[in-house]
Amino acid sequence: xxxxxxxxxxxxxxxxxxxxxxxxxxxxxxxxxxxxxxxxxxxxxxxxxxxxxxxxxxxxxxxxxxxxxxxxxxxxxxxxxxxxxxxxxxxxxxxxxxxxxxxxxxxxxxxxxxxxxxxxxxxxxxxxxxxxxxxxxxxxxxxxxxxxxxxxxxxxxxxxxxxxxxxxxxxxxxxxxxxxxxxxxxxxxxxxxxxxxxxxxxxxxxxxxxxxxxxxxxxxxxxxxxxxxxxxxxxxxxxxxxxxxxxxxxxxxxxxxxxxxxxxxxxxxxxxxxxxxxxxxxxxxxxxxxxxxxxxxxxxxxxxxxxxxxxxxxxxxxxxxxxxxxxxxxxxxxxxxxxxxxxxxxxxxxxxxxxxxxxxxxxxxxxxxxxxxxxxxxxxxxxxxxxxxxxxxxxxxxxxxxxxxxxxxxxxxxxxxxxxxxxxxxxxxxxxxxxxxxxxxxxxxxxxxxxxxxxx
Ligand SMILES: Nc1ncnc2c1ncn2[C@@H]1O[C@H](COP(=O)(O)OP(=O)(O)OP(=O)(O)O)[C@@H](O)[C@H]1O
Ligand SMILES: [Mg+2]
Numbered sequence: 305x306x307x308x309x310x311x312x313x314x315x316x317x318x319x320x321x322x323x324x325x326x327x328x329x330x331x332x333x334x335x336x337x338x339x340x341x342x343x344x345x346x347x348x349x350x351x352x353x354x355x356x357x358x359x360x361x362x363x364x365x366x367x368x369x370x371x372x373x374x375x376x377x378x379x380x381x382x383x384x385x386x387x388x389x390x391x392x393x394x395x396x397x398x399x400x401x402x403x404x405x406x407x408x409x410x411x412x413x414x415x416x417x418x419x420x421x422x423x424x425x426x427x428x429x430x431x432x433x434x435x436x437x438x439x440x441x442x443x444x445x446x447x448x449x450x451x452x453x454x455x456x457x458x459x460x461x462x463x464x465x466x467x468x469x470x471x472x473x474x475x476x477x478x479x480x481x482x483x484x485x486x487x488x489x490x491x492x493x494x495x496x497x498x499x500x501x502x503x504x505x506x507x508x509x510x511x512x513x514x515x516x517x518x519x520x521x522x523x524x525x526x527x528x529x530x531x532x533x534x535x536x537x538x539x540x541x542x543x544x545x546x547x548x549x550x551x552x553x554x555x556x557x558x559x560x561x562x563x564x565x566x567x568x569x570x571x572x573x574x575x576x577x578x579x580x581x582x583x584x585x586x587x588x589x590x591x592x593x594x595x596x597x598x599x600x601x602x603x604x605x606x607x608x609x610x611x612x613x614x615x616x617x618x619x620x621x622x623x624x625x626x627x628x629x630x631x632x633x634x635x636x637x638x639x640x641x642x643x644x645x646x647x648x649x650x651x652x653x654x655x656x657x658x659x660x661x662x663x664x665x666x667x668x669x670x671x672x673x674x675x676x677x678x679x680x681x682x683x684x685x686x687x688x689x690x691x692x693x694x695x696x697x698x699x700x701x702x703x704x705x706x707x708x709x710x711x712x713x714x715x716x717x718x719x720x721x722x723x724x725x726x727x728x729x730x731x732x733x734x735x736x737x738x739x740x741x742x743x744x745x746x747x748x749x750x751x752x753x754x755x756x757x758x759x760x
Contacts, residue, residue, distance in 0.1 A: 306430065307351045310419070312336045313343045313369060314358040314385070319408070323356060326412035327419060340369035344376075351377050353426050354419070359386035359393060367397065374401045379429070381422050385410075432659050435629050453486065453493055454637045457627035463490065463619060470617045471497035476569065478554075478614045479592040481621030484671030487592040488552065490619065495548040500588055503547035506540045511553030515561055520577045522565075529578025541574060541585045548588045554614065555595030555606065562607045569613045589614070624666040624673065631662045634670060638677040651681055657691040664698050685758050692719065696726035722757045725750070729759070 310332050314320040317338075324334045335352070337343035339361055347355075355373055359366035370382055384397040387408040394405040403422050406415065455461070470477065471494050479487045488507070495505040508521055520529075524539030540549055557565070568574050569589065573582050591614045600606035624631065635653060643650040653661070666672055676697060680689050724743060732738035740750040754760045 307353045309333050309335055309350070309352045310354045310356065311343060311347070311352040312356045313340055313361070313366075314356070315339055315361045316358070319358070322412070323415060326415060330416050330419070332419070332423075340364040340366070340372075344369065344372055347373060347376060352380055354381045354383065354422055356383045356385060356419075359384055359397070360388065367400065370397060370400055370402060381426055383418060383422060429659075432662050433655075435662060436632050436655055436658055453489055454633050455627065455630045456633060457622075457629045459622035459627040460630060463621060466617075466619060467494050468497065470494070472499055473617075474588050475616040476588075476614050477590045477617045477619055478597075478611075479590065479619045479621060480597065481594065482623050482669055483594045484669035485594075485621040485623060486670055487594070487621060488550065490621065491548075491550045491590045491592060494590060495588075498548065498588065500547050504544055505548050505550070506544040507550040507552055508540050509552045510561075511556035515558055518557070518561055519564065523568075523574045523576055524579075525577035526579045529576070533578065536576075539574075539576065541568065541587055542583060544587045545585045546587075548590060551589060551591040551614075553593060554591040555593035555597055555600055559605075559607070562610050566607065566610045566613060569610070591615075624669045628662050631673070632658055634673055635661060635677055638674055639681065642678060642681045646681075649687060651684065651687055651689055653680075653689045653694070654691065657689060657694045660691060660694050660698060692723045692726060696723065696730055699730075718757075721753070722759075725753055725757065725759065729754075 310327060312320055312323050312327075312334060314323065314336070315338055320336050320338070324336050328334050335346075337346070340357075341364060343355075344364075355369075357366045357369050357373075361369070366384060366386070370384065373380055373382065378401070382397075382402040384394075384402045384405045385408060386393060386405070397405055403425065404418055406418055453464075455464075467477075467490060477491075477494060479490055481487050491507075492505060495501060508518075510518060513521060516530075520533075520537065520539065522539050522541055524537050524542055525533050527533060527536045551565075572587065573584050575582055597606050597611055597615075601608050601611055635658065639651055639653070661673070661676075668675075679697065680693060684690060684693055725739070728739040728742040729736075732742060736750055736754075737747045740747045743750065745753075751760075
């Protein structure tokens, strides 16, 4: 059971009652203790989410209470308070795992702000713990019913339900979603689930071809239709007959091509470039785009009639940010696949590392996550992938929560040094003498340290 309780350990009566009173008003559940001995005895049995501890107390002082308490329950957060707050005291308390340090005298308002901030962190940590635990229970096959598509979030389950219903129909599907959210993967899944599965799945990237090329790719051309057309070429509409055609990056096609496509989608009839004969094709069309087509319509860049033709069944893929609960699942799936592919032991990302990955905002969505996991798999030498390495590769916008504070001083310094080196190597794109300069050390010292920390 998780504790909702805050304990206040403070020997000064006025202070203790004052703290308890202002936090109770804020709605917190409070228990107070006059000294550390009594508090620790009770703590053994009940725990607490947060402890507010005075630094100078008899017979055991606040630092000792802090250490004992962290020993019993490392997840309990601690706010130290002290009238004689020196920088050294604060540093020491934080190094031993305190979340914050408050110097007396402080106003009730200041206390509430600090406590609310720590409480937010407690709730956030609990949410992430839940995500990790919940995903551990699931095993890969049971997840989706779609091999290779991993996800157990509400957001992605809705997508599965929808494509399950429409796979067998011939209606056009428009898949929209940010880059890397799995649009192509979903298109292929729809094809596999449909009764066209035994016929071809053909994809064309409309975003990279000019009009002439796109037209001849889509509809084919007759021999001699233009310079270079040395033989007859079948187009993708023809090749996809009885199967599925994915028109990828549909938001990028020109107005002229939009008109041509519209006609095909109405009649499923077309001519090869330079050809006279009208051909018919039985194709299920799926279109995909990472651009907001409705916005393009508003800007006059995309035809509304084509949009409606394409989006008979609209599928909108959630970003990875909107389904963070799938991050641990995806990470484990990719680690599993990498081990299989490389015929090696599966590598492990621990809770701290997983937490960093869950908290990151993933602008490149699943593709970015997949690439990062692969990079980590390749560069990390041991079985365990170091959270520091993950932090370094996620860029400057993450911090390791209490990454060092629970370590003995020497280990904390090492971990810190290693992190600095990783950051510098990243900033200098791996150029060692530049990294050495950033760190203010010689290149040979850097080499020594890279070796020491297993970074080369
Ligand atoms: N749910 C998922 N489970 C496992 N892998 C996934 C999932 N979604 C996407 N991927 C993987 O992520 C990568 C990107 O997916 P995909 O190419 O389908 O994205 P996209 O939306 O088409 O991206 P873009 O807009 O950049 O073309 C692929 O390697 C794909 O296999
Ligand atoms: Mg794509």
